[in-house]
Amino acid sequence: MTEGIQHIGRLLMIIGLVVALIGALVMLSVKIPWIGKLPGDILIQKKNFTFYFPLATSILISILLTILFWLFGRR
Secondary structure (H helix, E strand, O other): OHHHHHHHHHHHHHHHHHHHHHHHHHHHHOOOOOOOOOOOOEEEEOOOOEEEEOHHHHHHHHHHHHHHHHHHHOO
Protein backbone atom coordinates (compact mmCIF):
# COMPACT_ATOMS: atom_id res chain seq x y z
CA MET A 1 0.00 0.00 0.00
CA THR A 2 2.79 2.44 0.86
CA GLU A 3 4.52 1.73 -2.47
CA GLY A 4 1.43 3.00 -4.32
CA ILE A 5 1.34 6.19 -2.29
CA GLN A 6 5.07 6.76 -2.83
CA HIS A 7 4.57 6.26 -6.57
CA ILE A 8 1.73 8.81 -6.61
CA GLY A 9 3.85 11.27 -4.63
CA ARG A 10 6.76 10.87 -7.04
CA LEU A 11 4.43 11.34 -10.00
CA LEU A 12 2.96 14.52 -8.50
CA MET A 13 6.46 15.92 -7.91
CA ILE A 14 7.43 15.22 -11.53
CA ILE A 15 4.23 16.85 -12.81
CA GLY A 16 4.91 19.88 -10.60
CA LEU A 17 8.45 20.21 -11.95
CA VAL A 18 7.21 19.96 -15.54
CA VAL A 19 4.58 22.65 -14.92
CA ALA A 20 7.21 24.90 -13.29
CA LEU A 21 9.55 24.36 -16.25
CA ILE A 22 6.81 25.22 -18.74
CA GLY A 23 6.01 28.36 -16.74
CA ALA A 24 9.65 29.40 -16.79
CA LEU A 25 9.84 28.82 -20.54
CA VAL A 26 6.72 30.94 -21.08
CA MET A 27 8.21 33.73 -19.00
CA LEU A 28 11.51 33.57 -20.91
CA SER A 29 9.85 33.37 -24.33
CA VAL A 30 9.14 37.11 -24.15
CA LYS A 31 12.88 37.74 -24.24
CA ILE A 32 13.36 35.68 -27.41
CA PRO A 33 12.32 38.06 -30.21
CA TRP A 34 11.94 35.51 -33.02
CA ILE A 35 9.48 33.24 -31.19
CA GLY A 36 6.11 33.70 -32.88
CA LYS A 37 7.55 35.61 -35.82
CA LEU A 38 9.00 32.78 -37.89
CA PRO A 39 8.34 32.42 -41.61
CA GLY A 40 5.35 30.11 -41.81
CA ASP A 41 3.47 31.65 -38.90
CA ILE A 42 0.07 32.70 -40.19
CA LEU A 43 -1.09 36.27 -39.52
CA ILE A 44 -4.24 37.65 -41.12
CA GLN A 45 -5.22 41.20 -40.24
CA LYS A 46 -8.44 42.79 -41.45
CA LYS A 47 -10.18 45.97 -40.40
CA ASN A 48 -11.78 44.60 -37.21
CA PHE A 49 -10.31 41.11 -37.17
CA THR A 50 -6.92 39.57 -36.44
CA PHE A 51 -6.15 35.87 -36.80
CA TYR A 52 -2.77 34.53 -35.69
CA PHE A 53 -1.67 30.90 -35.85
CA PRO A 54 2.01 30.20 -35.04
CA LEU A 55 2.36 27.18 -37.32
CA ALA A 56 6.14 27.26 -37.82
CA THR A 57 6.75 28.07 -34.15
CA SER A 58 4.53 25.13 -33.10
CA ILE A 59 6.39 22.76 -35.41
CA LEU A 60 9.76 23.96 -34.09
CA ILE A 61 8.70 23.53 -30.47
CA SER A 62 7.28 20.09 -31.27
CA ILE A 63 10.56 18.99 -32.85
CA LEU A 64 12.59 20.29 -29.89
CA LEU A 65 10.32 18.57 -27.34
CA THR A 66 10.41 15.33 -29.33
CA ILE A 67 14.22 15.38 -29.29
CA LEU A 68 14.31 16.18 -25.55
CA PHE A 69 11.83 13.43 -24.65
CA TRP A 70 13.70 10.98 -26.87
CA LEU A 71 17.03 11.83 -25.21
CA PHE A 72 15.73 11.69 -21.64
CA GLY A 73 13.34 8.79 -22.27
CA ARG A 74 16.07 6.34 -23.25
CA ARG A 75 17.17 4.02 -20.47
